[in-house]
Amino acid sequence: MPCVCSQCGRVLKEFNRLFLCNGCLSQLKMSNNGFMIREEFSSGSLPIYNPLNTGFDICFYPCIYEGLVRDMIHGLKYKDKRNTAYTMAAMIWEIIDKSNVRFDLIVPVPIHNKRLKMRGYNQSALIAQELSNLMKVPHSNAIKRIRDTPSQVLFNGDMRWYNVRDAFECITNLEGKSVLLVDDVITTGATMCFCALQLKDAGAKIVGAAAFAGSV
Numbered sequence: 001m002p003c004v005c006s007q008c009g010r011v012l013k014e015f016n017r018l019f020l021c022n023g024c025l026s027q028l029k030m031s032n033n034g035f036m037i038r039e040e041f042s043s044g045s046l047p048i049y050n051p052l053n054t055g056f057d058i059c060f061y062p063c064i065y066e067g068l069v070r071d072m073i074h075g076l077k078y079k080d081k082r083n084t085a086y087t088m089a090a091m092i093w094e095i096i097d098k099s100n101v102r103f104d105l106i107v108p109v110p111i112h113n114k115r116l117k118m119r120g121y122n123q124s125a126l127i128a129q130e131l132s133n134l135m136k137v138p139h140s141n142a143i144k145r146i147r148d149t150p151s152q153v154l155f156n157g158d159m160r161w162y163n164v165r166d167a168f169e170c171i172t173n174l175e176g177k178s179v180l181l182v183d184d185v186i187t188t189g190a191t192m193c194f195c196a197l198q199l200k201d202a203g204a205k206i207v208g209a210a211a212f213a214g215s216v
């Protein structure tokens with residue numbers, strides 16, 4: 001089977017690890033640093049910064065949520081373009097690899113069962129599975145969504161925090177583990193923060209938040 005661009009379908013002349021043609025790749029707006037971390041890890045080698053100062057310790061997102069990046073997320077979520085998950089995971093892995101932070105477990109941000117039945121899949125779980133293969137780190141649905149919430153796109157700013165509060169529960173003991181939480185996009189960071197707090201409550205030592213795109 002020829003290698004084709006996951007976005008425009010163009011046949012690629014040679015194997016391309018992102019499954020993206022140069023034309024599509026050039027349309028993706030990349031984030032500046034690729035990752036943000038909050039405080040120094042014990043190695044002291046990384047500047048750590050989390051603007052929200054809560055929940056997760058480090059945040060990775062390769063792209064800015066606009067243009068083709070937004071279309072890719074939309075395609076994965078609503079148009080069944082599931083092969084996009086591989087491209088997203090490969091780009092996320094690239095920046096995690098550069099950061100030298102290592103994880104023991106990968107956990108996707110869950111969607112509610114009702115939505116899972118309608119869509120047939122959880123887009124974040126697809127990215128998490130691909131990341132798990134690339135990073136050779138196990139993945140687990142350790143967080144359950146215990147309350148269905150209206151889509152975050154219906155809310156602005158603070159309301160997004162109220163919308164997803166108390167919506168998640170970690171069902172696994174994560175004592176001492178370094179956990180990578182995965183979602184498709186980080187906007188306010190509210191979902192990631194509440195999920196990360198659940199992972200910390202379950203004993204996680206470090207929580208990284210990774211998404212294909214961010215706008216914070």
Ligand SMILES: [Zn+2]
Nearest residue numbers: 005008021024
């Ligand atoms: Zn293309």
